[in-house]
Amino acid sequence: MISGDTRYNANVLRYGADADLLVHEVAMARPELLSEVYIRRILNHHTSPQEAGRVFAQTKPKMAAFTHLVMLASKTVAAPAIEDLVAATRETYSGPLVVGEDLSSFEIGETITVRRSKSES
Numbered sequence: 001m002i003s004g005d006t007r008y009n010a011n012v013l014r015y016g017a018d019a020d021l022l023v024h025e026v027a028m029a030r031p032e033l034l035s036e037v038y039i040r041r042i043l044n045h046h047t048s049p050q051e052a053g054r055v056f057a058q059t060k061p062k063m064a065a066f067t068h069l070v071m072l073a074s075k076t077v078a079a080p081a082i083e084d085l086v087a088a089t090r091e092t093y094s095g096p097l098v099v100g101e102d103l104s105s106f107e108i109g110e111t112i113t114v115r116r117s118k119s120e121s
Contacts, residue, residue, distance in 0.1 A: 001061075005068070007044075008051045013058055020108045022061035023100070024052050027070035028080045028088065039072055046070050049085050053092030063112035064093065067100040 001016040002023040003009070016022045027046030033039045047055070056064040066085070073079035082099050089097060096112070098104075103117030 002067075003047075003055075005045060007047055008055065012055055016055065016059040016061065019059060019061040021063050021065060021106055021112055022056065022059055023065045023067050024055060025068035025070070026052050026066050026085065026089075027072070028085055029072035030077050030080055030084075033072060033074060033077050036074070039074075042070065042072060049088035050092050053089040056089075056093040056095060056097070060095070063096045063098065063106070063114075065098045065100050065106070065114075069099070 001012070001019045001021070003012050003016075003025055005025055006012065012022075012024070025046060026049055027043050028049055029039050029043060034043075052064075052066070066089075069085070071079040071085070085099065086097065098114050101116055105115045107113040107115065
């Protein structure tokens, strides 16, 4: 199952239950940016890592994956790192998790295999 831009949503819970692969979007900003109106406006249209973790914990997919990463920054504040995203998700979810990268692929069978593309320089 793949979620699009969404907040915590009952339909994702219902249709994502026991999925082999649940692909979910996520958005995050560093705490010092949360007072900015434009940052809050963007975050209000997406799922936080903690909310996504709750979705994953409730649906129990064989593999949870993040896509459409909205990692917000400003001229003076850097975007959160992938490690920050994973740590925030782990506050509410302890199961299998992968953060998608361009050209990643998933092979679904008895197990879920993740293949990452080798970047060309």
